[in-house]
Amino acid sequence: MTAPHQRGRSGRRPGSPDTRSQILEAARTEFAERGYESGSMRGIATRAGVNAALLHHYFGNKEQLFVAAVELPFDPDDVAAAMASVPQERRGEQLVRTFFGIWDEPSRREPMLALLRSAMAHESAAALLRQFGTRVMVPRVTPSVQGPDAELHAEAAVSHLLGLALLRYVLQVEPLASTPLDELVALAGPVVQRYFDG
């Protein structure tokens, strides 16, 4: 839901940093080894040596704990809300604007780069990113896709955003790396929209 250093939306107290980080570490291990579907709050509690009720108290439900464990500096629900706030024909543009709005801020970019780099090198991190993409992000993008094969189209749209991020931030290819956000939105928005039009 939120990065571990931020307070949860609900206003719950964040708990002691040690307990929180033990739970997050246990969650990463559980989801990497067992997958998102099979991973359980109970299994994570056992790994962390705490009571399962404490997990719900700190992190809410399984999805919220998963998102916190992946440590991405944005709330997936905010991305979904941003898309839902514009008409169907502008959702491609809106997704590009929201996505690169996050990446363009260095402090938020770093944890995403770190996860992307880990996922290239380690199967456990790749498993986390794959599950985050398919279980958290793709379901928030598919409602904007019309026609059949919505999941495939949503994945293709997300893959394009990741590819642009790879060239813009990791490889720093010019002129793409220094293209202003508005121009990037004008460039890639209609292309992503094409996947949304089904």
Added chain:
Amino acid sequence: MTAPHQRGRSGRRPGSPDTRSQILEAARTEFAERGYESGSMRGIATRAGVNAALLHHYFGNKEQLFVAAVELPFDPDDVAAAMASVPQERRGEQLVRTFFGIWDEPSRREPMLALLRSAMAHESAAALLRQFGTRVMVPRVTPSVQGPDAELHAEAAVSHLLGLALLRYVLQVEPLASTPLDELVALAGPVVQRYFDG
């Protein structure tokens, strides 16, 4: 031009494996440290402790040596030729077909995955991939782009292919990972074409 374990197109003898690999290693260091523009055949020869004439004899020109040093299992000129062989309106489709035709073969995919992984982790490998992209691949794609900002559009097209490769082969996200090549071409071809239409 060709991977080091293959014979060059011109039929030149490949030289002793030791000398060749010394030259390729020296070339990777030279291009990573000095960049493609500033890197020179003479500088590479010095690093490898051989005569510059030998480099030309084994590898032809600077671009051919660079491509050999990057060790990608395809000839960039073949990609350019494949695109040039179809009408403008089918070049997006053709690029997707050629690109994923290469990636779909496990033996050719491995060296590309290795370079992509290295580029995520090491700046020197990122520099090589960036230079390969901008100096070798983008110039072969830009002639298919109509209108202004051809370089930016070519980069956006290439970034989409890399993003799809990331989800399909590294993260192995379904259904994208097992979508047959023809369906992938039908899905992404028209989208890449959009960048070509300017």
